[in-house]
Amino acid sequence: NAGVTQTPKFRVLKTGQSMTLLCAQDMNHEYMYWYRQDPGMGLRLIHYSVGEGTTAKGKVPDGYNVSRLKKQNFLLGLESAAPSQTSVYFCASSYPHSPLHFGNGTRLTVT
Amino acid sequence: TQLLEQSPQFLSIQEGENLTVYCNSSSVFSSLQWYRQEPGEGPVLLVTVVTGGEVKKLKRLTFQFGDARKDSSLHITAAQPGDTGLYLCAGLYGQNFVFGPGTRLSVLP
Numbered sequence: 730n731a732g733v734t735q736t737p738k739f740r741v742l743k744t745g746q747s748m749t750l751l752c753a754q755d756m757n758h759e760y761m762y763w764y765r766q767d768p769g770m771g772l773r774l775i776h777y778s779v780g781e782g783t784t785a786k787g788k789v790p791d792g793y794n795v796s797r798l799k800k801q802n803f804l805l806g807l808e809s810a811a812p813s814q815t816s817v818y819f820c821a822s823s824y825p826h827s828p829l830h831f832g833n834g835t836r837l838t839v840t
Numbered sequence: 841t842q843l844l845e846q847s848p849q850f851l852s853i854q855e856g857e858n859l860t861v862y863c864n865s866s867s868v869f870s871s872l873q874w875y876r877q878e879p880g881e882g883p884v885l886l887v888t889v890v891t892g893g894e895v896k897k898l899k900r901l902t903f904q905f906g907d908a909r910k911d912s913s914l915h916i917t918a919a920q921p922g923d924t925g926l927y928l929c930a931g932l933y934g935q936n937f938v939f940g941p942g943t944r945l946s947v948l949p
Contacts, residue, residue, distance in 0.1 A: 733882070762936075769849075771928065772883070772939040779935075787936065819882050826932060828873055831882025 731755050735820050735832035742810040742839045750805040750835050752820030758830070760823045761803040762787075763795060765816040766834070772819065778803055779825070810839045843867060844931055844940035852946040856918050861943040863929030864911045870932050872912050874903055877926040877942070886914075919947045 733754045742748055752761065759780050764772040764787075774787030778797040792814060794806045803822075807814060817836050821829040845864045853859055863872070871890045875883035887896050889905035889912060896903045900923075902915040916923055924947050930937040 764939075769941055771844075771941040772930075774936055774938075777936060821882070826871075826935075828885040828888055829875075829883075829930075829937060831884070833881050 733820055733822055733830050733832035735818075735835050737835060738833070739836050740838070742807075742837065744811060744839060746810050747806070747808050748810065748837075749807075750818055750820075750837075752803045752805070752822075752832060754801055754803075754820075754822040754830070756822060756830065757800070758822035758824055759800075760825060761797065762821045762823075762829065763793070763803065763805045764819045764821065765789065766819060767816050775805065775818075807837075810837075812839045815839045843933065843938045844929055846927075846929060846940040846943050848943060849941070850944050850946075852948065853919055855920055855947055855949050857947075858915070858917050859919060859945070860913055860915045861927055861945070862911065862913050863940055865931060866910065867931070867933065868909050870909070872905055872909070872932070873930045873937070874912070874914055875928045875930065877928060878924075883926075883928055916945075919945075921947045921949050923947050 762777040763775040776795040781800040796804045817834045820832045873888045874886045877883040887903045892907045892909045894905045900917045926942045928942045929940045
């Protein structure tokens with residue numbers, strides 16, 4: 730039982746490059762989320778989805794885009810990476826208003 | 841400004857000691873969760889509290905939800921090195937969960 734799987738685990742980008750982070754869950758959860766975690770800031774919600782084909786902005790959405798074409802997958806895109814986007818990114822999934830199941834994160838460095 | 845505050849930010853104690861960490865807010869939450877996160881991994885749920893005044897126990901961990909559902913505490917009895925980690929509280933606010941910044945606990949053998 731894989732749970733929530735994030736790929737890649739690590740990535741280094743140069744300023745201005747683009748990339749996509751992939752999140753896959755096998756628990757048939759309706760809701761999926763992308764958070765970033767920075768020291769002293771806790772987990773901050775970037776975007777989330779309450780079902781296949783739907784997405785919504787979280788607290789810190791600028792510079793990111795997402796897509797949920799299939800229920801089990803939630804993609805996070807960075808169109809033009811900036812050093813301020815250096816962070817650890819976590820994907821999570823859940824049933825509505827239920828505890829979150831997290832992946833093990835992607836550590837992104839933008840130089 | 842943080843919707844949820846946690847204290848202390850860091851805590852280093854010896855094995856066998858007791859400790860309490862706190863999660864506070866000026867907002868009311870319909871439910872509150874505690875997670876533990878170990879290095880290189882995602883947070884893992886410890887407990888969910890829903891009712892004001894609720895107390896839940898998980899082995900040596902005791903969780904309490906404030907009567908007004910604005911705050912919570914986590915008490916660990918006889919801490920062990922395996923308790924080391926980042927403890928995060930999260931409140932259900934509207935449709936989403938809001939996380940506190942965490943308490944980083946280190947239990948020394």
